[in-house]
């Protein structure tokens with residue numbers, strides 16, 4: 001996606017790829033959508049693909065692969081140990097991150113399991129810019145706790161800060177001084193902070209975090225799952241690094257970290273994951289756990305086909321004209337909604353468009369899961385599947401009370417190169433309709449609530465018959481249209 005000017009002066013992102021394999025979509029009727037979400041316990045995770053028009057649940061494992069990725073899968077070298085495929089992947093990671101050691105895993109959270117088991121002890125603290133669901137669970141499981149030290153604008157819905165994912169350096173140092181560096185298992189920076197709108201950190205900020213880590217002798221761990229968006233934002237928003245190539249920015253960024261782990265379902269548009277490090281001591285400890293949880297050291301739970309696709313995908317991440325598609329489509333969607341007054345997280349980040357449910361449905365109290373209710377309402381109105389990122393995604397306190405999330409977001413992920421601009425416009429159109437009719441939306445309550453990661457398979461019901469009313473209004477306004 002290049003900066004191509006239109007004669008008409010319309011500002012739209014122009015795809016720099018062509019589509020050669022397509023998949024047919026169905027848009028079920030509004031009655032069927034209501035039925036389907038009821039069957040799914042009002043949890044968008046439990047919907048079936050056949051009932052979904054645009055799947056904006058996640059960018060995980062659903063990004064479009066390139067022709068070169070598909071082609072590479074054919075030359076995969078299958079063997080339990082020592083395959084050429086693994087060597088190619090390992091060499092590519094060494095090349096782009098400049099780190100000596102690599103351990104393969106089956107996906108991102110598996111890296112978190114291994115890292116937490118090795119580095120987190122009962123009573124440990126892990127400071128981070130912001131947590132991710134699985135990260136926090138693994139740290140807690142090993143007896144540690146998370147401290148979020150995001151900068152003050154990080155949790156503001158509307159901001160002009162281009163780097164809302166930055167860590168607050170003073171708070172980091174104060175935290176270390178307060179608890180003592182021995183208590184700190186490691187400092188974790190998350191590229192493209194997932195839960196607060198895909199917001200990036202700056203390279204400058206990472207350098208400052210590194211300085212504090214050096215001063216107190218603490219390891220710096222990077223969660224690079226959403227690195228590609230973050231790289232694009234460093235390149236386009238951070239004046240100091242504008243002249244550097246994506247490859248150079250990646251090298252510089254990696255040189256500041258001790259450990260880098262990632263989900264290959266996102267980074268590299270494939271599957272799998274892995275941990276890179278330059279610290280031999282940590283590497284040896286982590287290595288023991290790979291055969292136990294993942295598989296032998298030269299596949300770690302990945303198929304050779306996945307590894308080949310990942311290798312090419314990582315190389316393609318170094319191409320600005322490839323990694324800019326996601327952020328530019330997201331920016332288009334965010335700006336269209338923002339112009340019309342729909343509350344969205346700004347500036348546009350990576351990963352997806354994030355609607356602020358706290359404001360969109362400000363009449364729904366947090367204990368009735370406003371973002372979850374909005375996700376359900378949008379599905380009924382459009383067949384678009386989004387994901388709740390708010391209180392529902394939190395875990396209750398040990399005493400059973402709710403942990404109210406800082407933000408109540410409906411995330412509409414933008415899988416890379418999957419949707420066309422007219423499909424994005426359709427989603428925008430239905431969101432605008434829903435915004436007009438927002439007073440019809442009411443809350444949800446649990447009827448079946450799992451203790452851990454409840455958002456994945458918990459079941460809920462509406463607090464009233466508001467969904468019937470929404471369907472009725474839809475039919476009034478759209479008639480026979482789906």
Ligand SMILES: *Cc1c(COP(=O)(O)O)cnc(C)c1O
Pocket residue numbers: 060107108109110132134135190194223225226262263264265266272273
């Ligand atoms: C998705 C994600 C993970 C977990 O990766 P999986 O491959 O889904 O297990 C970890 N961290 C971040 C920031 C993520 O976005």
